[in-house]
Amino acid sequence: xxxxxxxxxxxxxQRLTLPLLLLFPLVLLLVPSMPGSLPMSFSLFGLxxxxxxxxxxxxxxxxxxxGVLVRIASSPISHAHYLTSHLAAGSLLLITQSLVxxxxxxxxxxxxxxxxxxxFILYCSYSVMTLSFSLAWNTMFRSYTTSFAxxxxxxxxxxLVSGLTxxxxxxxxxxxxxxxxxxxxxxxxxxEALNEQAGASLLLAVVIxxxxxGIFLLVGSRRRx
Amino acid sequence: MGRRISIESKHLFRFVLGxxxxxxxxxxxxxxxxxxxxxxxxxxxSLMLRWRFSFSPAWMLIDASLLTMLSLSLxxxxxxxxxxxxxxxxxxxLLFCIPFAVYLVVVLQGLELxxxxxxxxxxxxxxxxxxERMQLIKEADEYRMRxxxxxxxxxxxxxxxxxxxxxxxxxxxxxxxxILHDSLGHELxxxxxxxxxxxxxxxxxxxxxxxxxxxxxxxxxxxxxxxLKLAVRQLEPDEKQVERSIARLxxxxxxxxxxxxxxxxxxxxxxxxxxxxxxxKEALTNVAKHANPTKVSASLDxxxxxxxxTMENDGxxxxxxxxxxxxxxxxxxxxxxxxxxMSIQKGEQFKLLISIPVRGEMGL
Numbered sequence: 001x002x003x004x005x006x007x008x009x010x011x012x013x014q015r016l017t018l019p020l021l022l023l024f025p026l027v028l029l030l031v032p033s034m035p036g037s038l039p040m041s042f043s044l045f046g047l048x049x050x051x052x053x054x055x056x057x058x059x060x061x062x063x064x065x066x067g068v069l070v071r072i073a074s075s076p077i078s079h080a081h082y083l084t085s086h087l088a089a090g091s092l093l094l095i096t097q098s099l100v101x102x103x104x105x106x107x108x109x110x111x112x113x114x115x116x117x118x119x120f121i122l123y124c125s126y127s128v129m130t131l132s133f134s135l136a137w138n139t140m141f142r143s144y145t146t147s148f149a150x151x152x153x154x155x156x157x158x159x160l161v162s163g164l165t166x167x168x169x170x171x172x173x174x175x176x177x178x179x180x181x182x183x184x185x186x187x188x189x190x191x192e193a194l195n196e197q198a199g200a201s202l203l204l205a206v207v208i209x210x211x212x213x214g215i216f217l218l219v220g221s222r223r224r225x
Numbered sequence: 226m227g228r229r230i231s232i233e234s235k236h237l238f239r240f241v242l243g244x245x246x247x248x249x250x251x252x253x254x255x256x257x258x259x260x261x262x263x264x265x266x267x268x269x270x271s272l273m274l275r276w277r278f279s280f281s282p283a284w285m286l287i288d289a290s291l292l293t294m295l296s297l298s299l300x301x302x303x304x305x306x307x308x309x310x311x312x313x314x315x316x317x318x319l320l321f322c323i324p325f326a327v328y329l330v331v332v333l334q335g336l337e338l339x340x341x342x343x344x345x346x347x348x349x350x351x352x353x354x355x356x357e358r359m360q361l362i363k364e365a366d367e368y369r370m371r372x373x374x375x376x377x378x379x380x381x382x383x384x385x386x387x388x389x390x391x392x393x394x395x396x397x398x399x400x401x402x403x404i405l406h407d408s409l410g411h412e413l414x415x416x417x418x419x420x421x422x423x424x425x426x427x428x429x430x431x432x433x434x435x436x437x438x439x440x441x442x443x444x445x446x447x448x449x450x451x452x453l454k455l456a457v458r459q460l461e462p463d464e465k466q467v468e469r470s471i472a473r474l475x476x477x478x479x480x481x482x483x484x485x486x487x488x489x490x491x492x493x494x495x496x497x498x499x500x501x502x503x504x505x506k507e508a509l510t511n512v513a514k515h516a517n518p519t520k521v522s523a524s525l526d527x528x529x530x531x532x533x534x535t536m537e538n539d540g541x542x543x544x545x546x547x548x549x550x551x552x553x554x555x556x557x558x559x560x561x562x563x564x565x566x567m568s569i570q571k572g573e574q575f576k577l578l579i580s581i582p583v584r585g586e587m588g589l
Contacts, residue, residue, distance in 0.1 A: 177254075180262055189259075204259050211266040218270075218277045 003082055007089035010059045020052045021093055025101035029108050034167065038195045039109055042119070045101050046126065046164040046187045050155050052097060053130035054137075054148065056090040061138035061147065069223070079223045087131060087217075094127035114194055118202060122190045125206045129183055129213040135220030163188035183212040234355040238315050241347050242272065245311055248340060249304050256301045264295060264302045272308065282316040285309060289325055296332070303332050307344040314348025317356065322348075379558055390495065404456040412449035416442050467491060467498050471505060471525065478509050480521050480538075488527030497532055497581055500559055501525070504567075507552050508536045508577050516540025516575060532565075534579040553577075 011017055028041035028048060060083070063069050072082055102116050102123070134151075141147035159165050161175065162184035168176060179185045190205030246269070253261065271288040274280075289309040296303040306325050313321040322345060329341045419442040426435040468490045475482040490498065505523070512521060518540030526533040557567045565581030 177257065180257065180259070201259075204263060208259070208263055208266060211263070211270055214270050215266070215273055218273045222277070 003077065003085035004089050007059060007086045008092070011056050011089060011093055014055065014058070016055060017052075017093070020048070020055065021097045022100055024048050025097055026104050028101065029104055037167065038114055038191055039105060041101065041105065042114075042191055043164045043188055045098075045123070046162075046184060047156075047159040049094060049097065049123070049127055050130045050133075050159060050184065051152075053090065053094060053127065054134040054151055054155070056093055057131065057134040057138055058144060060086050060135065061141075061144050064138075065142060065144060073223070079221075083221055087135075090131050091128060094131060095124055098123035098127060115197075118194055119191075122187065122194065122202065122206060122209075125209040125213070126187045126190075129186075129209045129216070132213040132216035132220055133183060136216040137220075139220055139222060158182055158184045168192070183209065183216075186212070234351055234358055237354065238351050239276075241351065242308065242311060245308055245340070245344055245347075249307065252304060252337070252340070253301055260299060261301050264292070264299060264305065268292065268305050268308060272312065275312070282313060282318045282321065285312055286321055289313075289321075293325065293328060300332070303329065304337060304340060307341040310341050311344035311348040314345050315351040315355070317352040319349070375555075379555065383559070383562060386496070386499075401456075409449055409452055409456065412445050412452060416445035416449065419445060465491070467493075467502075471502065474502070474505050474509065475523060478521070479513055480518055482509075482521045482523055484523040484525070486525045486527075488525075490525070490527050492529065493527050493532055493583060497563065497583065500563060500581065501532060501534060504534055504556055504560070504579050505536070507556050511553065512536075512538050512540060512575075528583075530583055532581045532583060534577075536577045537574050539574050 025041075025045065025048065028044050029039070031040045031044060033039040033041075063072070069079075069082075073079070098120060102120055105113065106116060137151055138144070138147050141150075156165075161171065161179050162168075162182050163171070163179070164184055164187060168179075168185075168188055171179070186205045186208045190202050190209070193199075193201035193205060250257075250265065253265075257265075268288075271285070275285065289306065292302065292306055292309065296306065306329055310322050310325055310329070313319070313325075326341060326345065330338065333341065419438055423435055423438045423442065426432075426438055468486060471486065471490065472484070475484040490501075493501070505525075508523075509521075512518060516538050518538035521536070521538045521540075523534070523536045553567075553569070560567045560579055560581060563581050565579065567577070567579045570576040570578070
């Protein structure tokens with residue numbers, strides 16, 4: 001069994017994984033939309049995706065905390081191979097989650113709501129970013145429980161002020177400028193660009209999300225035994 | 226044992242880079258539109274890539290050049306070049322800094338020029354610190370290596386010394402066996418045969434011949450006794466030899482030495498005798514090399530439990546360092562290996578005190 005398959009199976013064995021991936025995106029569709037904007041479920045999905053990514057990184061974090069990484073380090077498997085396999089498995093599951101939401105909203109809201117292909121690309125880049133962020137976040141802690149306890153607070157605040165749980169325009173203008181440095185903001189920005197059909201702005205959001213992903217990956221991929 | 230916390234140049238590098246980054250961010254915060262933020266993030270990514278993987282600083286020229294080109298259409302991003310100036314300066318690539326420094330001087334105005342200037346200065350400082358640190362590490366490694374070699378050499382010498390002692394004892398035994406066999410053995414065998422002959426003569430009642438045989442036996446035994454005495458005299462060590470050799474060291478020294486020897490040096494085990502001899506030689510060499518004394522005194526006390534050597538001189542020590550030299554350090558190690566101690570007092574007089582307990586035959 002390859003590491004990729006093993007990571008996929010380990011992730012799916014977690015009790016919350018399947019509901020998070022398949023059920024919760026459907027529940028989000030029940031949230032009423034605001035007039036003149038994209039369905040609320042599109043931005044709330046950012047929060048769901050963020051927490052799902054954190055859950056999927058659990059296997060990597062626990063491998064380090066339980067000392068499995070030390071055994072892997074002494075085997076012929078390189079750290080890069082181990083990490084890419086786990087990240088690929090996590091990304092695949094998060095992309096599946098995005099697809100579930102997109103297909104379901106295509107059925108519920110119809111094909112005229114937005115450009116679903118661009119939305120899928122935006123979600124894909126966001127998923128990679130959330131996965132890398134979770135990886136980097138976990139490197140700061142020795143216990144997954146502590147890491148999750150703090151993340152649940154920080155993650156909610158990040159999504160709240162970034163305009164994922166409520167529209168960004170309700171925030172004070174000074175705050176709106178400040179939140180641009182947050183990675184989660186760029187999903188809200190991309191969704192707004194998608195709504196306004198501003199292609200350049202959307203591309204910028206996707207690129208910035210990918211750069212954030214790269215930065216977090218550089219921090220999170222360090223081999224800490 | 227707690228982990229030693231030390232601040233290295235890489236920590237200062239990261240700290241200063243962070244401070245510079247936040248300074249630039251703060252100065253450009255009001256102009257922070259999405260394109261500028263994108264450039265900021267790209268610069269962060271580029272710097273973090275170098276932190277994570279070790280590339281040659283020359284590769285950073287591509288990043289800096291791209292940023293320079295980008296800053297032509299996005300002037301707000303120009304200040305970010307200061308971070309690259311810091312990077313190049315801290316990696317001691319001052320040549321790479323020149324084109325970007327010139328560009329910054331031309332483009333930036335007013336107080337903003339201070340940012341690249343400070344970046345350059347701080348980068349150079351960090352670079353110099355790193356260079357010095359590397360040199361120190363190299364020197365420390367060399368010293369460690371030298372100490373390791375010296376210790377290994379000492380170990381070998383002491384082992385060789387113990388082997389030599391063992392071999393000399395074997396040789397002594399062989400010599401004793403040879404003497405006993407060659408001289409004493411021959412006479413005793415002859416005496417034994419004569420006793421048997423005497424028995425036979427007495428049984429036959431030949432008293433005259435028996436008396437002759439008895440005289441021969443007495444002669445043989447007297448000869449054996451004389452040869453035994455001779456052999457013992459040959460084997461017996463010269464008890465005063467060591468004492469004479471030590472006294473000769475003092476007497477033949479370039480400066481007059483007032484010395485006293487108390488106790489019997491011959492009672493001291495051979496291993497200690499040799500250390501004692503070396504210690505006196507080393508101490509006298511030191512006096513000749515480093516001091517210009519008017520008075521040198523030495524005293525050696527030997528008893529059944531302790532050997533104590535004290536040497537004093539009033540010469541001025543020309544050495545700038547207060548630490549002991551190689552010879553004394555080596556001597557100290559040998560003394561300590563025998564369970565003894567060596568101390569040096571430096572004041573108006575230079576005093577060397579060596580005490581070694583007498584443990585047994587070898588003392589090792």
